[in-house]
Amino acid sequence: MNYNIAVIPGDGIGPEITIEARKVLDKIGEKYGHHFNYTEVLMGGISIDTYGVPLTEEALAAAKKSDSVLLGAVGGNVGQSDWYSLPPDLRPEAGLLAIRKGLGLFANIRPAVLFHQLKAACPLKDEIIGEGFDFVVIRELTGGLYFGERGTTTENGIRNSFDTLRYDENEIRRIAKRAFEVAMKRNKRVCSVDKANVLDSSRLWRQVVEETAEGYPYVELTHMLVDNCAMQLVRDPKQFDVILTENMFGDILSDEASMVTGSIGMLASASLGETKLGLYEPSHGSAPDIAGQNKANPIATILSAAMMLRYSFDLEEAADKIEGAVKTVLEKGYRTIDIMSEGKILVGTKKMGDSIVAEI
Amino acid sequence: MNYNIAVIPGDGIGPEITIEARKVLDKIGEKYGHHFNYTEVLMGGISIDTYGVPLTEEALAAAKKSDSVLLGAVGGNVGQSDWYSLPPDLRPEAGLLAIRKGLGLFANIRPAVLFHQLKAACPLKDEIIGEGFDFVVIRELTGGLYFGERGTTTENGIRNSFDTLRYDENEIRRIAKRAFEVAMKRNKRVCSVDKANVLDSSRLWRQVVEETAEGYPYVELTHMLVDNCAMQLVRDPKQFDVILTENMFGDILSDEASMVTGSIGMLASASLGETKLGLYEPSHGSAPDIAGQNKANPIATILSAAMMLRYSFDLEEAADKIEGAVKTVLEKGYRTIDIMSEGKILVGTKKMGDSIVAEI
Ligand SMILES: CC(C)[C@H](C(=O)O)[C@@H](O)C(=O)O
Ligand SMILES: CC(C)[C@H](C(=O)O)[C@@H](O)C(=O)O
Numbered sequence: 001m002n003y004n005i006a007v008i009p010g011d012g013i014g015p016e017i018t019i020e021a022r023k024v025l026d027k028i029g030e031k032y033g034h035h036f037n038y039t040e041v042l043m044g045g046i047s048i049d050t051y052g053v054p055l056t057e058e059a060l061a062a063a064k065k066s067d068s069v070l071l072g073a074v075g076g077n078v079g080q081s082d083w084y085s086l087p088p089d090l091r092p093e094a095g096l097l098a099i100r101k102g103l104g105l106f107a108n109i110r111p112a113v114l115f116h117q118l119k120a121a122c123p124l125k126d127e128i129i130g131e132g133f134d135f136v137v138i139r140e141l142t143g144g145l146y147f148g149e150r151g152t153t154t155e156n157g158i159r160n161s162f163d164t165l166r167y168d169e170n171e172i173r174r175i176a177k178r179a180f181e182v183a184m185k186r187n188k189r190v191c192s193v194d195k196a197n198v199l200d201s202s203r204l205w206r207q208v209v210e211e212t213a214e215g216y217p218y219v220e221l222t223h224m225l226v227d228n229c230a231m232q233l234v235r236d237p238k239q240f241d242v243i244l245t246e247n248m249f250g251d252i253l254s255d256e257a258s259m260v261t262g263s264i265g266m267l268a269s270a271s272l273g274e275t276k277l278g279l280y281e282p283s284h285g286s287a288p289d290i291a292g293q294n295k296a297n298p299i300a301t302i303l304s305a306a307m308m309l310r311y312s313f314d315l316e317e318a319a320d321k322i323e324g325a326v327k328t329v330l331e332k333g334y335r336t337i338d339i340m341s342e343g344k345i346l347v348g349t350k351k352m353g354d355s356i357v358a359e360i
Numbered sequence: 361m362n363y364n365i366a367v368i369p370g371d372g373i374g375p376e377i378t379i380e381a382r383k384v385l386d387k388i389g390e391k392y393g394h395h396f397n398y399t400e401v402l403m404g405g406i407s408i409d410t411y412g413v414p415l416t417e418e419a420l421a422a423a424k425k426s427d428s429v430l431l432g433a434v435g436g437n438v439g440q441s442d443w444y445s446l447p448p449d450l451r452p453e454a455g456l457l458a459i460r461k462g463l464g465l466f467a468n469i470r471p472a473v474l475f476h477q478l479k480a481a482c483p484l485k486d487e488i489i490g491e492g493f494d495f496v497v498i499r500e501l502t503g504g505l506y507f508g509e510r511g512t513t514t515e516n517g518i519r520n521s522f523d524t525l526r527y528d529e530n531e532i533r534r535i536a537k538r539a540f541e542v543a544m545k546r547n548k549r550v551c552s553v554d555k556a557n558v559l560d561s562s563r564l565w566r567q568v569v570e571e572t573a574e575g576y577p578y579v580e581l582t583h584m585l586v587d588n589c590a591m592q593l594v595r596d597p598k599q600f601d602v603i604l605t606e607n608m609f610g611d612i613l614s615d616e617a618s619m620v621t622g623s624i625g626m627l628a629s630a631s632l633g634e635t636k637l638g639l640y641e642p643s644h645g646s647a648p649d650i651a652g653q654n655k656a657n658p659i660a661t662i663l664s665a666a667m668m669l670r671y672s673f674d675l676e677e678a679a680d681k682i683e684g685a686v687k688t689v690l691e692k693g694y695r696t697i698d699i700m701s702e703g704k705i706l707v708g709t710k711k712m713g714d715s716i717v718a719e720i
Binding site for chain 2: 088122158203205226
């Protein structure tokens, strides 16, 4: 088969990590008889530098036309880059928000997995880690505070700003469904996180999630308040299977969850909509400090490509192959600097990519 | 001196832990020649059961008239209590929001301290704990999503809910000032947490915090995005001195911070306004499951009473005395069940209170 992939290298380490993911995809193509065509698309800082905006209409159209999108990372160092003296909607991150909205990617799926080989990097005590953890955060991605009405005014000389957290039942239902479907393929437990003791939007959230649950009688649904969830992720992350939450809470909790695993350089993510087209990107940022130095860990991006094969192209076997190759390479002791530990073999970005290719 | 304290025992373990704090205060009174008068005030579930509302006007008036307020905890188990079939503004927690607003308590101060004697209870690895941590989360408490306009409507048969995150510069400035003042008495570092890459309210927050910083040239100000902060609290909590943030982010981050210390049964909090009157309460909840069983840990409430002496009554020496007594009792090996570990002496709520009294 032929697959058209829009590749958005982005900023910082983005270009070098997406290159490695492409090498891996090409090897998969060779092995399984697929052909991956890549179209490079600019987004973020590099798009600002080239076109003055973080995402052009042409770039969005190219992404829309593709079968799926692979993203490196966007943005720079706030203190050091000129991009951040621009108005907010012209900064690199605005490109990311625009492409999410533009492609209708309402479901952000972020696996939080502890790689056994990297147990030492997990910040939690061994008693808490136990057999390790493996859960998924499903975050609503195109609603809530991110896209509600906002504004800044001055009344009687007093500056005043507001943002709006708004959801309608359809937005809640479609993400809830997605969470239940993911849970059906896992351990069948959804924990929906909200702040229903304070927010109207959370009370509607809880109600619609409960209604949706009726269609999934085999899935156990629980509710948790967001402040409690922030604690439970540290106290006992093993308790979770699928965490379902709104955009802003999901931003905070999914990052906390990544850090808790200690495997943040390894964690992939998928942003999905109603169609097969998805956007796949590593959970980590653009790390401008180490850009271009062959130091970045390409694994999260490579595993994001694997997620693409699984979710967008239904190539289960090929996805498994990539994930297996990553595990083998870790077992053999290869480590980039971010996950390096005593007695292991330090490798650069390229060598890590090549080693994974070699295992496929 | 004579001090009038409004005591709100509240629900669950609230009554038994506030009793212990009163014993400690009485001993302090004896020792230093002060007299503490207590007025019991109903709030939360017990007020609903008695008066049908979580906080009566009389109760609020009694709190207003006092020199300071000591609170146990409010609320029950959502699944098990009738309180939660009431409309949101009649539930126990609404009493807490009403008293915060009614007394103008805009500054929530929550120390996150790791007690060396409880190092084993900290969920983080020893390398991360290092010499331990000691920082403070300062959360804005009467603005933002908690008190903005909200509503639920149905348009064309579609339910739709919203909440509003609103701040004006005066609200931001007064809490920022408080944070800088607290930092001046500590290690002179404020980390202001926001989501300025997305929210207008966060951009105003950042601007006003920077303006306020000009009045505190000895304090180092940094900014951190809320998702990053949720990670940093797990990765390296030692980096923080004072964290300053808005209401909803503060709800999440202060709970995460408490859990990260592993000493959650020990952590006090103060909610302050423009006057000396404050509300002091433990960081933990009402724990209905163990209520009335002489199992609850009274230390967080006792340390909240110490904070009251320090912040509301300027009785530094007496506050130090209580804090010292708590440390001594821990050193002697006394533990309630929540902080129990091998080789220590298990005691109940009353015995823990008595032991602290005995050290004063
Ligand atoms: C860059 C930023 C706007 C973005 C978000 O908040 O969604 C990022 O933190 C993420 O989680 O992908
Ligand atoms: C009970 C609830 C309304 C409250 C809050 O969210 O402020 C609590 O979580 C807290 O932090 O004191």
